[in-house]
Amino acid sequence: MDSNDSSQYIFLWNNSRPYLTDGKYDPSTGAFSGIPEMTPIRNSIYAFQYVDNNEEAYFMVTVKNDNILFRLTIDVSSQAKSTVWVADRNQWMLFFLQPKEKCVVYSMCGSFSSNSSAPKARKDKFYVMNNVRLPDWSRTVPAENIDNLDGSGDTIFIRLAASELPDSKTKKWRVVSIIIGGFILLVCGVITCICFLRKRTMKAIIPIAVDGHLTTLKYSDLQLITKSFSEKLGSGSFGSVFKGALPDKTVVAVKKLEGFRQGEKQVRAEMSTIRTIHHINLVRLLGFCSHGAQRLLVCEHMQNGSLDRHLFVNNAGALSWSRRYQIAIGISKGLPYLHERCRDCIIHCDIKPDNILLDASFVPKVADFGLAKLLGRDFSRVLTSMRGTIGYLAHDVQTLLDPESVDVIDLEELGRACKVACWCVQDEESSRPSMGEIVQILEGFVDVSIPPVPRYLHVLAERANHVEISINE
Template sequence: MNAITANQPLSGDQKITSENETFILGFFKPGNSSNNWYIGIWYGMITEQTVVWVANRETPITNTTSSELTISDDGNLVLINQFKTVVWSTNVKGSTLNSTHEAVILDSGNLVLRDKSNSSRVLWESFDHPAHTWLAGSKIGLNKTTGVNQRLISWKMRTTLHQYWKSGKWNGQYFDSIPEMELYTHLSIFSYSFVDDKAGTYLTYWISGNWSITRIVMDISGQLKGLTWRKSTQIWGTSSVNPKAQCDVYNWCGAFGSCDSDFLDTCHCIKGFTEKNPVNWGLKDYSGGCVRSTALQCNQNGSRKGDEDRFYEMSNIVFPDNSQRIGSSNGIKDCESACLNNCSCTAYSYSNGCSLWYGDLINLKDGDGVGGETIYLRLAASELPNTKSKKIIVIVVVCIGVFLVICLAFVLSLILRRRWRLRKLRRVEGRMMAFTYRDLLYITINFSEALGRGGFGSVYKGILPDSTVVAVKRLDGICQGDKNFRAEVSTIGMIQHLNLIRLIGFCSEHDKKLLVYEHMPMGSLDRHLFGNTSARLSWNTRYQIALGISRGLHYLHEKCRDCIIHCDIKPENILLDELFVPKIADFGLAKLLGHDFSRVLTSMRGTIGYLAPEWISGTALTAKADVYSYGMMLLEIIFGKRNRRQEENNDVSFFPAFAAKKLVEGDIQCLLDVNFVDDANMEELERALKVALWCVQWEEDSRPSMGKIVQLLEGLTNVSMPPIPRPFEIFADNPYSINYFSNTSSNVSSN
């Protein structure tokens, strides 16, 4: 079937193909779990079904047998569902339409509605109505005749997001803010054409020569990604990403949301605002933006009432878009009055003149300390402290306090006595808190609730006076003096990163050495990988956990003033917050213990499976030892099982050897954890598996740095096929019946 006519509709599993079978049009559903069916176009010459255009994205159907795509009586191409209702149409208007038209798909991927007797007379084409994919020859812009905005809109399952970013100016050959366009133009790979005439304003491109299958997709992140089909690996590879930084995606954080590029491009609501949809924010969908906690007090007629609205100073901010400049302003006070006298004004700034913002503040970004500016945000007076009111409150509080002291002396004495136990709590270098041992006895209720035990000591739950829940670790084997211990702890406490556990304080009294950390409600990663809760970790969650851990190690190895080697990377030392964001724990403790800490490590359950070969040979350790441990742990994250375990016949199975063999054979799906075998992204799976095997190379010079690993997992750099690590080759033919470790010793076998 190569055309759709009034007498030959398309339904069920029927399809039409282009002349060279390059593209296919038919019914499809996105994913095995979906009950929705769509009419779409996908590649016919590659194994993985890749949809490039969808007709009825907003109106899916549930029955393809009794639904059909056909030519209507008025000559339009229409989709009719099982209830005989038109759910999608080309909507071409004109007296020349008739039922003799036909719809065909061209080898360019363009679906056209044309006159059957005159094929050159095209009435409608899908290239004028792109979905989420930009194919060569398709137009992005504005059709001035129909008024249709020809744009890419991201699409993933049933979710659509409208995102924008700035391409820069057109210089005649390419947009100057897209370096890939310049590169491809100079290499004669792509030819771009920007048209602005009476018919429309649009951009299109063509692929020169016999290049691989290439497409450009508007991702759900708002980034425009160039993808190329790789025949050797049968996967789509990422060739370009624009914009590079997520914070540069226009309106990524929504109205009154600010993007912080220093912390994984995360969003937060500015002062006086809260998330409009907290559930979506928890899923990292910030497009809904933020709403005011307290409404402004302007009257409906536009006048203001006294000082009920005031301004909050926000420094180091990259200005939001769409400001209006006021030329005649005599100073910052006049600028403030100009904004205050207009109820639509939400912010102002004064820098060589007055700038005002009206309505929503869009595209706010936290400055990097160099290019940031100061902006004054309009808030209700109740959101900000008032000096006069504050004085009155202080006087009232003092009077009430004196009265309570006189009347309730006994009760207050008991309260003060309990609080006196924390009297020595103090700040160290503005960040750390120094606790006495009595303090920690009090907040942990005599160490009554244990959270777990590791090689460095036991961990207990505690609650600070401000109700903050903390984790208190009692360290074993610390021989350092008080002065050196405080200096080392202070250094560790200065380290701040999203994927590193935050050290709140410490205690150092004689032989009592304790550390106080932030509490992680979801516990350690091993409970979710190997316990009864493993089904809760989807593939996407596991991949994001692996990526977050790599970012934290990258920070320790390369971003700190001195390189910090963790020495004990394993799932037990990865903690998860309520959103399953991973945080590396126990970093820096090896330094606190000194160089003689092998006794602690080798006594810990499962740690022997993560030790790099350098530990056994006795050579000096480098950051590559952490890379090896990370690789072993990454295999466990992917497959949901220990990298080594005792079998019923007392043999020890070594899973990495089996994984390496399956990667070479190209049969990696059999390795997947059964809990998410259906929703795993096979491109990410192969990428993660290759990264893991690069990490566990026997020679440390062959292992990548953690900075390189972050780039590989983010898809910014291609991952080549790793060689099978030398010891793995011995067991590759029979990896589940190996005695790689001795059953009577914790040392690695010489075999």
């Protein structure tokens, strides 16, 4: 009992330090406040008696039935346990326990304690010291030269708290993490260097698209911007076209010319002249490459591809009459610029739908100068040799007409186009209009009369009639 307060029962650690109190005795309940199990109940096997007078103070626990085995113990955990023997189960059953938690008792939990019931409790570990030995006597000896030792030392294990020793698994994972982290940093560094060198290399190509002063390119540069010519846009009679991208995200088209027989000096001279051409209806040449026998051109990229895709491919979007007419006018404006406004007269020699490209707004641009011929300003007559796509004839005219668009065709524009087309195929060269005159006619600034029927059309008509008569006979 507490010597300072006789109505309170306490537990002492090491017979000196109190570590638990059961509270004061309450006469109304007949139990200590900290031990509700002492409260009298019917059929209880216990009887509690508390005595407090001038001579003494104590309380007593009595088992009502002598046949019942009762035990009250305090084990190494300093917990008071009351147990009853149950014969049917052949075991001791816990009746009450004080204190409820082990950690209430001083030094039972924490470092160097014996409590390991917590979910995350960590047991003590041993620190290993090799080649040492405890002395066989109480006195120490002076330190000796290590060479004089016989190597008969033992291994000593010193018990320490787990928190004071490094975790072998943690150390292993730390080493692995450092290795993996170093490898990742190395890979990132290599990738960064490659990207830096790639960007630095590609920056040399940027002036091509910016100011156009650089005439020739390296073949390795073209391989870089086209990803080794991996994305093919299409192919024509004089080469294949590949998609490329400059460092500033500008998309370009790179064409490999095939079947070239001209000398390198002549090709360079012609490409230098063509490179200076700037017109809204002409595809701008950005660069040129001569690599061995290969000739490559770098040009603007046209988002809507070539005109033939929109005229002859079924799944392509149909062009309205108004758009087709504006495309014809645009082509007619580009060609006189080549013929009349350049320093050297340039004859394209291969005008056809395949070589007419359309940008995002369907503005036509004449492309593919692979067969372009440069002539001086003093040339006296046109070229007489066969050039371009020999025997080329567009698909049947019927395929160019959209039956659903007849109502929206401007008949006046259609009449001007038909008259111009007939004047362009006249037998006499002097009867044919120039490209500048064609633009004025199509735009309605100049009236044009009905042309005479060309001689070869008469021949075709006579042959058709002859065939029809033969069939009827």
